[in-house]
Amino acid sequence: MPRGPVRARSRLRRTPVPLVLAAAVAALTLLPLVYIVVSTVDVGWSGIRELVFRPRVGELLWNTARLVGGTVLLCAALGVGAAWLVERTALPGRRTWHVLLVAPLAVPAFVTSYAWISVLPGLDTYAGALLVVTLSYFPFVYLPVVAAFRGLDPALEETARGLGLSGWAVFRRVQLPQLRVALLGGSLLVALHVLAEFGALQMLRYATFTTAIYDQYRATFNGPGATTLAGVLVLLCLALLLAELRLRGRHGYARTGAGVARTGRPVRLGALTLPSLLALAVLVGLSLVVPLGSLGTWLVCGSSTDLEVGALVTTTGTTLGLAAAAAAVTTAMALPTGWLAVRARGRLTTLLERSTYLGSSVPAIVIALALVTIAIDVTPWVYQTVPVLLAAYAILFLPRAIVPVRSAVEQSPRLYDDVAASLGSSAPDRLRRVTLPLLAPGIGAGAALVFLAVVTELTATLLLAPTGTTTLATAFWSASSALEYGAAAPYAVVMVLLSAPATVLLSHDARRGLTT
Numbered sequence: 001m002p003r004g005p006v007r008a009r010s011r012l013r014r015t016p017v018p019l020v021l022a023a024a025v026a027a028l029t030l031l032p033l034v035y036i037v038v039s040t041v042d043v044g045w046s047g048i049r050e051l052v053f054r055p056r057v058g059e060l061l062w063n064t065a066r067l068v069g070g071t072v073l074l075c076a077a078l079g080v081g082a083a084w085l086v087e088r089t090a091l092p093g094r095r096t097w098h099v100l101l102v103a104p105l106a107v108p109a110f111v112t113s114y115a116w117i118s119v120l121p122g123l124d125t126y127a128g129a130l131l132v133v134t135l136s137y138f139p140f141v142y143l144p145v146v147a148a149f150r151g152l153d154p155a156l157e158e159t160a161r162g163l164g165l166s167g168w169a170v171f172r173r174v175q176l177p178q179l180r181v182a183l184l185g186g187s188l189l190v191a192l193h194v195l196a197e198f199g200a201l202q203m204l205r206y207a208t209f210t211t212a213i214y215d216q217y218r219a220t221f222n223g224p225g226a227t228t229l230a231g232v233l234v235l236l237c238l239a240l241l242l243a244e245l246r247l248r249g250r251h252g253y254a255r256t257g258a259g260v261a262r263t264g265r266p267v268r269l270g271a272l273t274l275p276s277l278l279a280l281a282v283l284v285g286l287s288l289v290v291p292l293g294s295l296g297t298w299l300v301c302g303s304s305t306d307l308e309v310g311a312l313v314t315t316t317g318t319t320l321g322l323a324a325a326a327a328a329v330t331t332a333m334a335l336p337t338g339w340l341a342v343r344a345r346g347r348l349t350t351l352l353e354r355s356t357y358l359g360s361s362v363p364a365i366v367i368a369l370a371l372v373t374i375a376i377d378v379t380p381w382v383y384q385t386v387p388v389l390l391a392a393y394a395i396l397f398l399p400r401a402i403v404p405v406r407s408a409v410e411q412s413p414r415l416y417d418d419v420a421a422s423l424g425s426s427a428p429d430r431l432r433r434v435t436l437p438l439l440a441p442g443i444g445a446g447a448a449l450v451f452l453a454v455v456t457e458l459t460a461t462l463l464l465a466p467t468g469t470t471t472l473a474t475a476f477w478s479a480s481s482a483l484e485y486g487a488a489a490p491y492a493v494v495m496v497l498l499s500a501p502a503t504v505l506l507s508h509d510a511r512r513g514l515t516t
Contacts, residue, residue, distance in 0.1 A: 019344075021336040026352045028333075029359025029395050035370035036234050039227040051228040056212075060229070064208040064236070067129055068194045074134045075190045076183060078283060079141025085276055087149040090266040092273070097280055098146070099503075102139050104287040106499040108456040109136035110199025110477070111492045112287075115294035117203055118485045129206040135287040136200065137193055141186035148182035180247075188244040195237055196363035198459040199477060209233040210459075213365050217372075217463070227373075230366045237361055295496070298489040311475075312490055319471040323454040325386070326393040327447040331401045333394055334446055335439075338405035353406075356398045367395050368463035384466045392460040397453045401446030408442025452502045456495050472498075 040048065051057075082101050086094050104112075113132045117123050123131070198210045209229055216226035269276055337356060340349040371392055375383040382388055458473040465474060472491045479488035 018336040018340050019349075021333075022340050022349070022352045025333045025337055025398070026355040026359075028391065029356045029398060031359075031374070032362050032367045032370035032395065033234065033359065035374060036227070036231050036366065039224075039373075040231045043224050043228060047224060048228060051225055052232065057229070057232065060207060060209050060212050061232075063126075063206065064195065066126070067133065067206070067208065068191050070130050071133050071137065071194050072187045072191050074130070075138040075141045076187055078134070078138040079145050079186060080179070080183065082138075082142050082280065082283065083146035083149055085280065087146050088267055089269050089276070091269065091276060091280075097284075100284045100288065101142055101280070103284075103503050104136060104291075105139050106503040107136070107288070107291050107496055108199075108458075108473075108492075108499070109133060109193075109197055110203060110458055110473075111295070111495065112136050112291045113200035113203045114476075114480045114485070114488065114492065115291035118298065119290070119294055124205040126206065129201055129204050131286075132200055132204065133194055133197060137190045138283075138287070140189040140193070141183065144182035144186045145179055148179050184244050184247055188240060191240050192237060192361060195233065195240070196365070196459075198365055199473075203480065209236070210363055210365050213369065214459075214463075217369060226369060230369055233363055234366060237363065241358075241361060292496070295489050295492050298485045299493060301486075312494070315470050315472055315475045315491065316494055318469060319455055319473075322386070322389070322393075322471060323451045326390050326397070326454045327401075327451040329390050330394045330397055330450045331405070331443055331447045334398060334401035334405045335443070338402050338442075339409050341402075341406050342409040353402065356402060359395055360397065360399050362395075364392070364396055364457070364459040365463075367392050368460040372463060384464070386466060386469075389461065389464045389466070392464050393450070393454050393457065396457070396460065397450045400449040400453060404442040404445035404449070405439065406442075408439045408445075448505075449502070452499055455498045 043051070082097075085091050086098050086101065091097065109132065112135060116128070116132055120128075122128075195208075196210060197208075198214060201208055202211045202214065209232060213226050213229045213233065216229060337349075337353055341353045371388050372383070375388050456473055457471075458477060461471055461474055462477065465471065470478075472495050476488045476491035476495070479485075479491070
């Protein structure tokens with residue numbers, strides 16, 4: 001038998017507690033998928049046929065598919081084009097443009113939708129929905145592509161130019177194939193976000209599966225119709241995941257050696273400098289200046305701005321408390337999975353880790369629907385309580401904690417733990433005095449990412465928050481749904497301010513590789 005599996009089994013036998021905890025975490029994250037499968041079986045084939053094969057579902061499928069397809073294409077074009085200008089050309093102010101192109105991630109999509117619909121009330125069309133979600137999500141393509149551009153070997157491009165290829169031919173035949181993994185990964189993120197988007201599309205009155213599930217749930221309180229629609233939505237998500245894996249392929253474009261650490265010569269834009277600057281200015285203006293300008297206008301001039309400061313402070317405190325609790329719980333849940341994925345690497349631990357990613361790819365509306373049903377049918381005493389809401393946050397955002405925790409485990413030497421054990425230190429003592437201090441940076445990064453995600457989470461909070469519990473997102477949603485745009489603005493401003501650190505973190509590493 002190969003040594004790898006033997007060593008993995010040996011390590012798992014020595015670490016039964018982390019294994020049990022990681023299995024419990026994986027079971028929780030897969031709970032919504034199990035719920036969908038069981039509920040679908042209960043409905044039966046005749047019920048499924050009656051609920052799925054009807055004109056309304058066909059309309060939702062068309063609306064969702066064309067929105068996802070259009071958004072992915074536009075985000076890919078904008079992300080790749082902006083990344084090429086910032087990373088590969090001698091564009092003036094590249095570092096500033098980079099930060100501005102990442103900054104739209106600090107504005108939640110439903111806030112962007114609110115800003116546009118309050119300025120242009122007639123934007124509740126397919127074109128309006130396409131505009132809003134594209135402006136909200138194109139940074140998901142821009143970020144990985146700009147990082148991929150930085151890692152390309154300039155020698156390949158120089159060789160291609162030496163063979164007489166034009167600039168466009170070099171991009172199409174040399175650069176673009178090497179960007180495929182980054183482009184597909186970013187496009188997958190965009191597609192999954194659009195499938196899961198609720199607030200922005202509900203505000204624009206653009207019907208998709210997510211908005212229909214919410215309306216069905218509110219109308220029939222988790223009837224078979226909502227469950228069936230949720231099953232179709234999950235199938236769409238799984239189809240996207242499989243398509244991305246298939247399109248990515250197995251070809252690699254990494255260098256075979258370290259080579260010479262140098263960057264390619266920036267392309268001189270010449271007469272295209274001014275049009276390029278204008279194009280980026282329009283993109284930043286539409287995605288950032290319009291939402292922030294609209295917020296400022298409604299905050300100062302809105303007729304419904306009579307907001308009690310005490311209400312804003314209380315709501316902010318509630319949001320920060322829930323975000324802090326979710327960050328602590330989710331990071332604690334990520335520890336055994338991240339630790340086992342490195343220290344006891346094997347098929348079982350890899351399966352447990354990937355299960356958390358699969359569970360988190362399920363839209364928030366489906367996770368909330370599953371937890372509501374399970375809470376009512378199995379544990380009614382926890383229905384509409386904080387633990388259920390924290391469980392939803394954990395399922396949604398667990399990968400954001402696992403990735404940095406696993407990275408920290410990779411970088412912490414096993415030797416220190418072995419030495420402490422040889423000196424007679426118990427397992428809990430080693431955890432407290434050796435393991436946790438070494439993993440502190442990864443734990444902190446994961447907790448920060450979860451914290452910032454919870455601050456702007458809307459869909460699960462709307463369905464699962466205890467009665468009387470109001471967060472910044474739900475308070476904003478209530479005011480904007482009542483067309484009280486001035487009253488909604490302060491909550492949106494606080495959310496943007498709390499989300500801004502995430503933008504700084506995302507742009508920090510890339511900024512170091514750019515020159516003005």
